[in-house]
Amino acid sequence: MDIVAISVISLGVIGAVAAVILYVIAQRFKVEEDPRIDEVESLLPGANCGGCGKAGCRNFAESCVKATSLDGLFCPVGGSEVMKKVAGVLGMEAADATPRVAVVRCNGTCENRPRVNSYEGAVSCAIVNSLYAGETACAYGCLGYGDCVAACQFGALSLDAATGLPVVDIEKCTACGACVKACPRHIIELRKKGPKGRGVYVSCVNKEKGGVARKACTAACIGCGKCAKECQFEAITVADNVAYIDSDKCKMCRKCVEVCPTHAIHAVNFPPKKPAETAQTTAPADASTGNN
Amino acid sequence: MKTFRIGGVHPQGNKLTAGQPITPVGLPKQAAILLSQHIGAPAQCIVAKGDKVKVGTLIAKAGGFVSANIHSPYSGTVAKIDVIADGTGYKKPAIFIDVEGDEWEESIDRSETLVTTCDLDAAAIVNCIEEMGIVGLGGATFPTKVKLCPPPTMKAEVLIINAVECEPYLTNDHALMMAKADEIMVGIELLMKAVNVTRTFIGIEANKPDAIALLTEKAHAHKGVEVVALACRYPQGGEKQLIDAILRRQVASGALPVSTGAIVQNVATAYAVYEAVQKHKPLIERVVTVTGKSLTHPGNLLSRIGTPISMLLEAAGGIPEDTGKIVLGGPMMGKATANVETPTGKGTSGILVINESEAHRTAPSPCIRCAKCVSACPMGLEPYLLAKSTMAGNMEIAEKGHIYDCIECGCCTFSCPAHRPLLDYIRQGKGQVMGIIRARNAANKK
């Protein structure tokens, strides 16, 4: 019985002492934290993708709570819905943001843009980009080694084996922007997501003069400016031999698509307009870059 | 025999053009002179379309402290200032010259007579080197005058002449030593005077016994100059490795090589210094080894800067049918190119044609942790770990592993039995880590 008593007493004493120490330390080093941080964090998707520009969801929640307004703070994954809830918790106005989607602005398929040399080495766009202009004569186009695919945490990007180009799954894309940062050639852009995922964009970023660009890739934008002239909404600008459509100004009339001599302007996710029309020869390519 | 103390590999020498004399090649009809042929800021173009230039006319001025003048290697008319695809395929600004005849600036002494006396003081010699656009000709193309002016807190004690030529295939320095030993010796004396040292070591690898013998004999007449025969080992031509091999001193991480008291200059640079100071001849031509197992006439060609490499390959017998890869420089550190129209620059030491059967990389297999890369790394790093952490995006581990000390010599990839592209990743990771460090330093300053 002695042994039992000694064990019980000694263990009890050790336990009590430890409890006191723990309590004192916990009180002493207590960090006052705004309970709203937890609340906001619980509303966020929890993907920790960094699409908002913060180090993760927790960090974003902290920033939101500290901020005086939600301008410039936006969770691309959760979108307006989540931001409205966050604004509700914090009693602020939600910044209205239009849904966006990643768009790959290159149509340099194996067919359009013939390979003139072959690369052998580490499979990484960043490495190829810093080594040389790439396997084709276009020094601006997609390299096809999938840095964007690797960067996407939502499985929204995949490489199409037939074209060698990445394809965005608009259902899965959360517009977090990880692929935009990963692409060493800045081909991927976050553009306004139209109704039913519709969009019109110039699928080329080649800044070479028209002839040179065309020689490298039959689907290149040659900077002729026909589209800019055609556009009634001043949505299209041509700079450095390449046209750009401002997705916020574009009304998706698709007139530019018809006038583009190299079919560099793509209209995606529209219902087929006039199937018999010959101007729609780019439809299969559109389908492969946009619909999936 | 002396050599550096950490790592290194021993690739097959394949010096196909050893013992071949230097042969001049003709002039192209039109040539493009790149404005960025050196490390540092690109040179600023000072000519315009339609200007007449002679051989040796200054056409672009140094664009900063670390930069170099560029002189016209041709006489003729400036056709345009435009861009041209260089070895990487990216377009870079260049001056295009329509070549007409071969008329040189009068100030240049074109005679073969050896000029040994020089009345200039140290500052004047450095000034002349800067004027004439001399850069390191070993391949790194670091402006020579910057190297000759170390920070005031550091004092050079000894000059080391890099005549190692540890890259397989290349023989341009070897050929130059055999042909211009006297001129090189005068160039060395000028460099010694410029940095105010009394001792010079010329490091030559043992696979060039004729050059060792010749320069040792010539060195007798020059006080303080000594030839050091080195065991063949790559990358002995690396500045840090060469200092270690000859002086048994190691440059600390991040420190300038001159902190060990040594200034290293390439042997071809010494020759260029002789020509610049004694003959007033700017750096407008250099020896390029054009080599490869399938070439019919490989050789050491004296060519003007800006010659398209297709022309040099033509002079070596034309591009063989079974060509698989064309490399600018040696096989260990040279850059493969798909653009045979790219012009040569001041740093083009060789053009290597690799035939189809040797051009391909073997598909990588899993790392078996054999540690051959660790043994081979001349900087004492752990390449497998650096490559792995870069692949995983874990740049903290890469930084802790001193990835920024990598000299990109390629020993790790060369020796990897699993054929893993270690250096490909490490080079990438090094760039990323350097960026992170710069950003952090900038943030700390604020």
Next chain:
Amino acid sequence: MNKLVVSPSPHIHSGISTPQCMYGVLIALIPAFLVSLYFFGLGALLVTLTSVVSCVVFEYLIQKFLLKEEPTISNGSAILTGVLLAFNLPSNLPLWIVVLGALFAIGVAKMAFGGLGNNIFNPALAGRIFLLISFPAQMTTWPIPSTLPMSLDAETGATTLSILKYGSAESLAGLDATQHLIGNIGGSLGEVSAIALLIGFAYMLWKRIITWHIPVCIIATVAVFAFLAGIGNGVEYAAKLAEMHVLSGGVLLGAIFMATDYVTSPMTKGGMVLYGILIGIITMVIRLWGAYPEGMSFAIFIMNGVTPLINNYMKPKRFGEVVKNGK
């Protein structure tokens, strides 16, 4: 002209490949195999063949059907595992036990960890330890080398190690070093001949497949430890004890072929030295005070587990780390 290849530097390779390293080790094992054939006859051949074939077949099946990847059996690593496993088994072991050992070695110790390069423990060693624990009787009954090489009936007897552990000073004095060098002793089929193993070691050093660090450190540590353990009984006794500890059991096979396995040994020279010394110490602790007469396998196995830690702390000497400017 073909399409030009563009790749980052370097553009040449040493020509040494993973299969070459594996087959190099196999060549180094040939002398020991020949000796075991001579002394143990057909049994040695059957055990080795069974082990190799089962290792290769298991690896192929697992890669093809479980992992659904391209089988890589041609790289020689499965063959090597098979040979090394067999070398650690008695030549009279029932063949079904050999197959079981191969299954454990390849299936559990290698492929479950992710295949070649990812395993923590040496597969052959793991297989042997698995069998040693599962079938202690069969695994520790060694045939006495037969003077008639093709005889399948072998007697079993006490090994040098049990004499070292339980025997008297007189029985130690009765042990003959020459017989151990040649291999005319009882033991696992690959470990008996010191000379054959040392020839293999020399070959691997010459071909630069391994460096000297691990084997030399293990052997030296075992010798020094045994010498110090026996010094109480006089220098002569201690020297004899050290000699017999090095020559008997799996010390040489383990030090030269098992501990030097690339995947499971440290990457740096310093790490290798530490790894070798610790293996030597653990081996001797088990031999002198442990329950088993032999401790080599367990020592290597334990140190395999410590290898990642060693890799983490033992870094190579970097260039310019200690600025000794020779002044």
